[in-house]
Amino acid sequence: MKALISIDYTNDFVAEAGSLTAGIPAQAIHDRILELTKEFTERGDFVAYTIDRHEADDSYHPEMKQFPLHNVAGTWGHDLFGDLQAYYEQTADLANVYWTDKRHYSAFAGTDLDIRLRERGITDITLIGVDTDICVLHTAVDAYNLGYQITVVSDAVASFNQAGHEWALNHFKTVLGATVI
Template identity: 55%
Template sequence: MRALLSIDYTNDFVATDGILTTGEAGQKIENHLVDVTRDFISADEYVVFLIDGHDEKDTYHPENKLFPPHNLMGSNGRKLYGKLADVYEGNQDKSTVHWIDKRHYSAFSGTDLDIRLRERNIKELHLTGVCTDICVLHTAVDAYNLGYQIVVHEKAVASFDSEGHRWALRHFKNTLGAIIL
């Protein structure tokens, strides 16, 4: 069994005016990311939207020292970007489509993602979203350490750091044994 993890494809990370935007790099992957998501949903496979969510008043969160406030709960910046928002809205009532709020880079940190995947006997995780070298990378490392097979859709991941993006793709393949499609 397999699942699609759609990571942080939100306005703050993709829109031209997003707080931590990947800009054109993130916008270029939209069609491929949406197609992969639709394919998984059409096949009734498990699709999880793993979305960064921060509280502006939380002064203890370590990201506050590294990045400006982003993906704030209830903000427009936290909404899914572009066509992916329509895909989610049109399918959120399906039992195979799920949304998980996350607070850290890795979608496994502090969430029930691993439990949900194991309940469904999922062994293979397909990763899409942003940022390749931050949240996608940390999620992939945790997935590897938990024993999942990892598949990264190269045309459906992006970063604001092109060098970091290329490094992460090599790391997925050469260190985590991921399949790069």
């Protein structure tokens, strides 16, 4: 079994009105994100939605000093972008579909994602989502350190920083040994 790790593809990171949006580059990968999510889900592979979550009054979180308030629990900004939200709602009860909120960039930091993957004997993970050079990158570094084989789908990741996006794609290959397709 393989796993698809979908990272932060939410309204606040993707929609034009999102509070920390990657905008057009992130919107352009919508169909590919949805296609891969459906493919992995319908094949019975493990699909983890790993979603940044904040509280409006959390003044202690370091991101609150660096970025505008975003992905606040219970808001439109925390919902998945576009057709992905409806697809998640249709499949949320499947045994192979999992949602975990995260407080930090990496999908592994402070979550039980590693345990869930190991319980299933998963060693190969595919990463999609935003932002390539922030949350996708930090997830990939942690996955590398945990011994996972990593694939990054280059037409299913995006960033608000094109130079950072390109740098991260190269870093995945040359430093983390990931397969970038």
